[in-house]
Amino acid sequence: MTRQPLRRLLGAASILLITLIMLEVAVRMWGYAQPHIYDPIYRPYDRTADIPYIHKANLTEARARGLAVINTDSLGLRAKIAGASYGAKQPNEYRIALIGDSYTFGEGVTRTEDTYAQVLEDTLNQRQQAVAVKTFNFGASAYSVKEMVATLQYRTPDIQPDFVAMAIITSDFNLARTPRIDEEGYLVDQKLHRFSPPGSMIRRALRHIHLIYVLREIGVRWAFPSPDIGEMIVRGETPETYEYVRQFKKLAEERGLPYVMVLLPRMRTKDWGAVSDQLTRDRIPYLDLSSLKSEFTEEQYRASRFDPHPSAAVHRRIGEALADYVRHQPGFVR
Template sequence: MTEGDVKTIQFGLGAKAALVVIGLLIGLAAAETALRILVPARKGTEFDSLNELRRTILSEGSDTTSSKGETIDGIDSGNLRAIINPHPDDRIIFDLKPNLDTTFQRASLKTNSCGMRGAERSTAKPPDTFRIALLGDSFAFGWGVQQEESFAQRLEDNLNRLAQGRRRFEVLNFGVPGYSTFQEVAKFKESGLDFSPDAILVFFVQNDFGFPFYVRDIYNPGSVLAATEFARLSWKAIDPNIEQQRLELLGYDPNSALRQLAKLARQERIPLFLTFNPRKDWDKDLYRLPILKKRKDIRVINLRPDFENIMAVRGYAEAELTLAHDPHPSPLRHAIYGDILTPYFMYALP
């Protein structure tokens, strides 16, 4: 082989390598363009970092739910900033302010000294008391309904009525509007065990598969978006498959979070229950949580059959099940949830 032949071969290999690199770059650019077209970013105010979001939460006059004062069907979406504090943990990001006594989403809102909605709770569990730690987002929190109308309170009241004073039941509401499953679990790991819960109940909503309502931009991991229409946008994932893949890579997906929670619950010997928002296609959520097939220690509560039966027997209209101004559950729907959940905890009755 001559020197010229060697140079020709080297040139040929270099040219092919260059073409491969160029092809990859073009392919990546095309893929990114396609993603931006097919998966448009949600409206919102962009933050450069979580720290900037935290500063915005603390600043006067800011509103993390509405950067330009938009409304939902003519109704002010409400200033979520007014009821939350920034949290230094990037897995929690924010939590409810303690000792609130205000009005939020047309309902009175009181939080205790521990930052939970509801009555004051001592850290030490009182004698003859059974505690249920409720984890969730705005559904569990009771968005737009009075405290006494929330399914958390309904469940507690039902169990105490059945116990007839022989045992006290407390439902500790760790629900926070805008939370995703990874935040719920991180918050519980931080402080939930301090209250010595006897059971854990996770209320799972379909948007738990996505980022929180202010979302990390799927195209720019360094930025955070603040939703302008929380009550509506919180229902809409970008693309559930693409978004879930990214969440899994970052460790923010609900399967990872539930795996951590199940491990903790097992170590502490605390029964762990998980239930779904009983929409018609709730089983799609179940399918996307393979962790539930692997972990037999997560007890799934299917609300859908009883929910359908109550709807049929009592003749409720769909319009009665949501708030007039946004898609969150109405007091009636909360009452139904509380009643259906009650029998699953009657094992703790004396």
């Protein structure tokens, strides 16, 4: 009699195991998890707690989120040349610091040459020869406006920028979106951090299971719904965290830095409403690029089937539009 319950238990366990294996195979064939798999490319930033992580320096052909293959320079910024270093700014050099989240970093864009940061640099250099323009891409996945202000304060002085752009989407006003970093260099969602299994070997093994990424997405959406900042803005409300934008303005002006807020286009997101109105009242220069999304179908806009980040084509239009803006700034030599 005691063997029958054991057989039932083993039978149920076998069915569950076979089901999970079949689901894993199906998810791998589906391709959903691919944009979420990446190398341990992050490291803690030790100069302030307001920046929990940056990219590791001198990476060569590392896999980043969104199927991007990246190099990083000596500052840990995405760059065409791995390990590139920069001395003091030269008299004929014009440096632009781009601060943002995964959109600015170029998540979903395989080649660095196709990111809007690089398109901006190339376009400005093609259209004039008076100065050599160099862009510095301080974008990092899931940064909020808080980390962006801290980046301006702590990281940009190293490059002595002539112009600074803070590029945002509506989600950047949600401070809870910024994850933590583990000891290996992976990001861990704040909501799921307490559920993270102990031991790096277990976590490393789980990262190779594609089904985990589907279950995680379902779990986060169901158990930890995020506030819809976009809808709040459309209703005419200004997020409390807009105060970080004012801090950005104050810090840039204290340093005598020309700056602009770039309102990036995002598919399925309405206009910036209250935010653009508030920027106008606060006399903060901004460039609203949200209309660029109308130039693309949803398929053309998306980096890939399962990645809603902007594609290389969208990045090109952002870079070109930003180049036109910079060229007409008083401090830019044409």
